[in-house]
Amino acid sequence: xxxxxxxxxxxxxxxxxxxxxxxxxxxxxxxxxxxxxxxxxxxxxxxxxxxxxxxxxxxxxxxxxxxxxxxxxxxxxxxxxxxxxxxxxxxxxxxxxxxxxxxxxxxxxxxxxxxxxxxxxxxxxxxxxxxxxxxxxxxxxxxxxxxxxxxxxxxxxxxxxxxxxxxxxxxxxxxxxxxxxxxxxxxxxxxxxxxxxxxxxxxxxxxxxxxxxxxxxxxxxxxxxxxxxxxxxxxxxxxxxxxxxxxxxxxxxxxxxxxxxxxxxxxxxxxxxxxxxxxxxxxxxxxxxxxxxxxxxxxxx
Amino acid sequence: xxxxxxxxxxxxxxxxxxxxxxxxxxxxxxxxxxxxxxxxxxxxxxxxxxxxxxxxxxxxxxxxxxxxxxxxxxxxxxxxxxxxxxxxxxxxxxxxxxxxxxxxxxxxxxxxxxxxxxxxxxxxxxxxxxxxxxxxxxxxxxxxxxxxxxxxxxxxxxxxxxxxxxxxxxxxxxxxxxxxxxxxxxxxxxxxxxxxxxxxxxxxxxxxxxxxxxxxxxxxxxxxxxxxxxxxxxxxxxxxxxxxxxxxxxxxxxxxxxxxxxxxxxxxxxxxxxxxxxxxxxxxxxxxxxxxxxxxxxxxx
Numbered sequence: 210x211x212x213x214x215x216x217x218x219x220x221x222x223x224x225x226x227x228x229x230x231x232x233x234x235x236x237x238x239x240x241x242x243x244x245x246x247x248x249x250x251x252x253x254x255x256x257x258x259x260x261x262x263x264x265x266x267x268x269x270x271x272x273x274x275x276x277x278x279x280x281x282x283x284x285x286x287x288x289x290x291x292x293x294x295x296x297x298x299x300x301x302x303x304x305x306x307x308x309x310x311x312x313x314x315x316x317x318x319x320x321x322x323x324x325x326x327x328x329x330x331x332x333x334x335x336x337x338x339x340x341x342x343x344x345x346x347x348x349x350x351x352x353x354x355x356x357x358x359x360x361x362x363x364x365x366x367x368x369x370x371x372x373x374x375x376x377x378x379x380x381x382x383x384x385x386x387x388x389x390x391x392x393x394x395x396x397x398x399x400x401x402x403x404x405x406x407x408x409x410x411x412x413x414x415x416x417x418x419x420x421x422x423x424x425x426x427x428x429x430x431x432x433x434x435x436x437x438x439x440x441x442x443x444x445x446x447x448x449x450x451x452x453x454x455x456x457x458x459x460x461x462x463x464x465x466x467x468x469x470x471x472x473x474x475x476x477x478x479x480x481x482x483x484x485x486x487x488x489x490x491x492x493x494x495x496x497x498x499x500x501x502x503x504x505x506x507x508x509x510x
Numbered sequence: 511x512x513x514x515x516x517x518x519x520x521x522x523x524x525x526x527x528x529x530x531x532x533x534x535x536x537x538x539x540x541x542x543x544x545x546x547x548x549x550x551x552x553x554x555x556x557x558x559x560x561x562x563x564x565x566x567x568x569x570x571x572x573x574x575x576x577x578x579x580x581x582x583x584x585x586x587x588x589x590x591x592x593x594x595x596x597x598x599x600x601x602x603x604x605x606x607x608x609x610x611x612x613x614x615x616x617x618x619x620x621x622x623x624x625x626x627x628x629x630x631x632x633x634x635x636x637x638x639x640x641x642x643x644x645x646x647x648x649x650x651x652x653x654x655x656x657x658x659x660x661x662x663x664x665x666x667x668x669x670x671x672x673x674x675x676x677x678x679x680x681x682x683x684x685x686x687x688x689x690x691x692x693x694x695x696x697x698x699x700x701x702x703x704x705x706x707x708x709x710x711x712x713x714x715x716x717x718x719x720x721x722x723x724x725x726x727x728x729x730x731x732x733x734x735x736x737x738x739x740x741x742x743x744x745x746x747x748x749x750x751x752x753x754x755x756x757x758x759x760x761x762x763x764x765x766x767x768x769x770x771x772x773x774x775x776x777x778x779x780x781x782x783x784x785x786x787x788x789x790x791x792x793x794x795x796x797x798x799x800x801x802x803x804x805x806x807x808x809x810x811x
Contacts, residue, residue, distance in 0.1 A: 296691045390597045392714075393732040413693075414715040417732065426806045428727030431694040431718065465809040499811065505727045506807050508766040510800065 210348075211323070212454040214241045215254040215315050215340050216330020216443070218261070218279070219287040222304075223482060225297060227436045233483040234265050236287060237330040237353070240440035243487045244447025244474040245328075246272040247495060248455040252321050254278035254340070258286040258309045268484065277318045282309040297438050298412055317343050326454035328446055331355050334362050334369040341372045349459065351375035351450055352404070353442070359386050371403040377446045380411045392417065393424070408449065408468060410442050418468045423461055427468045428506050430476045430498075437482040441475045444487065448474030473498045511649075512624070513755040515542045516555040516616045516641050517631020517744070519562070519580070520588040523605075524783065526598060528737045534784040535566050537588065538631035538654070541741035544788045545748025545775040546629075547573040548796060550755040553622050555579035555641070559587040559610045569785065578619045583610040598739050599713055618644050627755035629747055632656050635663050635670040642673045650760065652676035652751055653705070654743070660687050672704040678747045681712045693718065694725075709750065709769060711743050719769045721762055728769045729807050731777045731799075738783045742776045745788065749775030774799045 216238035222231045238255040245251045252275040257265075261281065269276050287310035290303040315336055325348040329337040337352055344350070350373045358366050359382060366386075370376065376399060378386065386402075387395035392409065396419040399407050407419040415429035449471035456463055473495060480486045517539030523532045539556040546552045553576040558566075562582065570577050588611035591604040616637055626649040630638040638653055645651070651674045659667050660683060667687075671677065677700060679687065687703075688696035693710065697720040700708050708720040716730035750772035757764055774796060781787045 391733075391735065393734050396732075411715065414712065415727070415729075424732055424806055425809070426716070426729030426732075427809075428716075428729065428807075431697075431725055431727075433692065433694050435692070462810055466811075469809055503809070503811055505725055506729075506809070508726070508728075508770055508804070508807070509763055510767075510804055 210249065210325045210454045210457050211252065212245055212249050212326040212328070212450055213252045213254065213321055213324035213344070214238050214245070214328045214330060215337075216241060216328075216332060217287055217310055218255040218257050219289050219310070221439055221483065222288070222290040223292070223437055223439050225293040225437050226295070227434070228482065230437070230482040232288070234268055235289070235440055235483060237440075237443040239484070240443035240478065240487070241328055241330060241447040241450075242269065242274045243272055243484055244444040244478070245451030245454070246274050247474070247490060247492070248448070248451030248470070251275065251451075252278060252324060254315045254317060254321070256280045256282050256309050256313045258282060258284045261286050268488070272488070278316070278321060280316060282312070284309045291439070293438060297435055300439070315340050325349070326450055327351070328450050329353070329369070329373065330443065331358075334358050334366040338365070338369040338372060341369065349374050349453060351377055351446065353377050353446060354382065354386075355379075356382055356385055367402060373404050375406040375408065376404040377408045377410065377449070379442065380409050383407070383409050396424075406464065410445060416445065416468055416472060418464060420461055420464060425465045425468060427465075427472050428502065430472065430502060430505060432476060432480065435479045438479050439483070441478050444478040445471040445475040448472070469499060469502050470495075472502060511550065511626045511755045511758050512553065513546055513550050513627040513629070513751055514553045514555065514618075514622050514625035514645070515539050515546070515629045515631060516638075517542060517629070517633060518588055518611055519556040519558050520590050520611070522740055522784065523589070523591040524593070524738055524740050526594040526738050527596070528735070529783065531738070531783040533589070535569055536590070536741055536784060538741075538744040540785070541744035541779065541788070542629055542631060542748040542751075543570065543575045544573055544785055545745040545779070546752030546755070547575050548775070548791060548793070549749070549752030549771070552576065552752075553579060553625060555616045555618060555622070557581045557583050557610050557614045559583060559585045562587050569789070573789070579617070579622060581617060583613070585610045592740070594739060598736055601740070616641050626650070627751055628652070629751050630654070630670070630674065631744065632659075635659050635667040639666070639670040639673060642670065650675050650754060652678055652747065654678050654747060655683065655687075656680075657683055657686055668703060674705050676707040676709065677705040678709045678711065678750070680743065681710050684708070684710050697725075707765065711746060717746065717769055717773060719765060721765060724762055726766045726769060728766075728773050729803065731773065731803060731806060733777060733781065736780045739780050740784070742779050745779040746772040746776040749773070770800060770803050771796075773803060
């Protein structure tokens with residue numbers, strides 16, 4: 210079924226202990242779309258500048274991602290420069306140039322208005338709510354956010370949260386948003402804000418899914434080498450929402466599988482710089498890695 | 511089957527955000543024994559001072575823990591004072607008085623020499639190796655260690671590691687011991703040092719089991735309240751080794767169950783200060799919590 214993502218498209222310059230890359234295609238909507246495209250057709254609403262060329266566009270068209278909602282504005286595309294050190298658990302931002310993203314006002318093409326599955330990437334909660342209100346009949350709306358908005362636009366974020374079904378967020382931000390350091394208490398508090406489904410991303414430790422009355426813990430796959438963690442969280446969300454949109458099944462069992470598919474896609478993403486690994490996948494590889502997660506987590510009573 | 515533990519018995523004074531306790535019974539061998547006693551008969555080799563009274567001894571005898579190897583020495587029992595702050599991931603040691611533990615020279619009663627399952631708690635690796643050599647026919651010997659020995663007695667620790675089957679260690683110490691920040695590489699390096707089975711404790715994130723050709727990830731159970739993390743690691747080891755000694759089954763499937771039983775016992779331990787929760791258990795509670803871990807980790811393909 211139709212999956213719509215609203216978020217950033219960027220050029221990233223990244224340095225990690227394993228190497229560096231300059232001005233490679235990135236951004237939340239990019240990672241999300243490419244990951245989700247292995248499961249279901251994806252529609253993207255984002256903005257790029259005049260420097261966004263045919264070869265960049267081809268990355269999306271090669272994955273059959275619908276870019277009718279990809280606006281081209283006068284100016285330059287969003288640029289981010291960051292670095293990861295040591296165990297690479299945290300990105301250190303060196304430079305951010307919002308460029309055309311600064312004035313981003315998401316325009317939803319009319320053909321997108323019937324989208325059933327929606328991911329509101331990490332942007333200003335005012336814009337997230339604006340988009341949400343244009344899609345009143347969406348079956349499942351998920352939202353990502355971050356410390357910047359939790360701190361700076363708290364009231365606006367609360368309104369956006371009250372209007373969505375799923376929050377996908379980092380562990381530290383779940384604690385910050387809820388004011389509880391205990392994750393279980395944090396989850397209860399966040400579910401009261403609106404989203405009945407909470408997915409907490411814990412980096413190399415995996416992810417937790419909190420639904421009504423149930424908690425699921427997805428393991429992190431110990432990888433031999435993590436080259437570049439950039440985009441892992443959005444890739445995770447792409448696998449999660451892609452699987453849900455593909456199956457149309459919102460049962461507890463299928464939500465759990467979706468968290469594993471998100472983990473599968475994120476585990477691929479970090480193996481190479483940028484989108485590299487995500488573009489060279491096939492359904493067999495995705496299925497095999499799902500089975501690796503199954504082997505990793507399985508035990509008998 | 512018979513399970514022998516060598517380690518510390520102490521009086522702990524603990525402060526956490528949830529309260530404090532003074533001079534309560536603790537120490538690695540204590541937590542290990544009490545946890546393991548829910549699975550199998552336990553024999554303890556440790557040392558206490560003249561201040562160790564009948565009521566302390568009764569904690570062990572009430573759990574049918576064999577204290578023939580608990581030496582009473584002239585002087586005071588080992589004392590530790592520590593504090594946990596914030597999310598309680600780390601103990602801050604305020605005072606350590608080794609007292610009689612400083613001259614601890616483990617004496618294995620002859621009746622213990624046929625012990626099949628052995629846990630060498632976190633003590634000087636010279637002593638660990640000395641004990642190990644007295645138990646040549648043991649079926650499974652596990653060892654715990656810490657940064658202090660990894661740094662200060664590296665060569666001695668290497669000799670002890672070469673002589674055991676299992677290493678149970680914290681994540682940060684696995685990295686330190688191996689020199690690899692990547693956990694999978696760390697595991698390969700540690701397995702080459704001797705122990706073919708490596709169990710990495712990751713606190714609230716659970717634990718990983720590395721065997722030949724297989725990795726298992728046990729989840730951490732999100733608890734509503736963690737009162738006091740003291741002894742959680744030794745309690746984990748007690749549940750793990752207790753289950754293995756009880757079943758005598760060293761298959762991959764049973765090792766995985768053992769890691770879950772370790773996690774089950776640790777999840778109880780942290781719910782109250784000191785041994786409180788571990789002393790008020792019953793087999794039904796342990797079984798129910800095992801099922802909670804199963805529900806937490808389960809997903810279908």
